[in-house]
Amino acid sequence: MTTVTAPLVDIQTCPQDVPSVPPWFAELILLSHHLTQRGVLDAIAQQVRLGRGRAGIYDVIDFVAILLGYALSSEPTLDAFFERLRPFAGPFMALFGRDQVPHRSTLSRFLADVDGGTKIVVAGIVLTTACRPAAGALLDFWHTDDNGDYDNEGYRLRGHLFADATGAYRLETIVPAVYPGRTRHIHVKVQAEGGPVLTTQLYFPGEAENERDDLFHAELVMNVRNVADGKAATFNFVVAA
Ligand SMILES: [Fe+2]
Secondary structure: OEEEEOOOOEEEEOOOOOOOOOOOHHHHHHHHHHHHHOOHHHHHHOOHHHHOOOOOOOOHHHHHHHHHHHHHHOOOOHHHHHHHHHHHHHHHHHOOOOOOOOOHHHHHHHHHHHHOOOEEEEEEEEEEOOOOEOOOOEEEEEOOOOOOOOOOOOOOOEEEEEOOOOOEEEEEEEOOOOOOOOOOEEEEEEEOOOOOOEEEEEEOOOOHHHHHOOOOOHHHEOEEEEEOOEEEEEOOEEEOO
């Protein structure tokens, strides 16, 4: 860093790139001021006790701040919004009188709560046909909500994630409801880095409709067990790399 000092002005130059302020930030400042003046933020903050326990260390107002920011931002996905927000997380949360951005996975759990339905964590490993972990494999999931409806206009209950270096993945969502003509299922595309895309569906054990659904395959049934706050499912994928 170079510092030039003049009697009235300090000029500092820094070799690192400084990320530009997102264009939607000014609009957010106006909105947060408006909501503060109208007492809306205080009213939401009163819900804190309801949110605790389910939301962990965060309060409902933290999630509301994120969702307001996302709605205003026009960023294509929540992930894109989080990425854009990262350098400005402190000032952003300060607009709402808060200091910590909720973790991405905590937000997923919160949204599952908002959606209603039974929580489910689907986890497992993506392996290559050579039985090696497909590190960084892409998994793209979509399924119906608690009423059996797909979000065909936005991205609710649709999203992708990446397996970690050991090929492990973890999806936190809700159990999809059945819709006419199909048994209960979760759609998924899986792709090892540089490999072809596998498009398939995951099924639930013990569903009455499994036998009547022509698309159903027994080898695609997840292991599902009941846990304290919903269900935990496991499924391992094997894909070409
Ligand atoms: Fe479907």
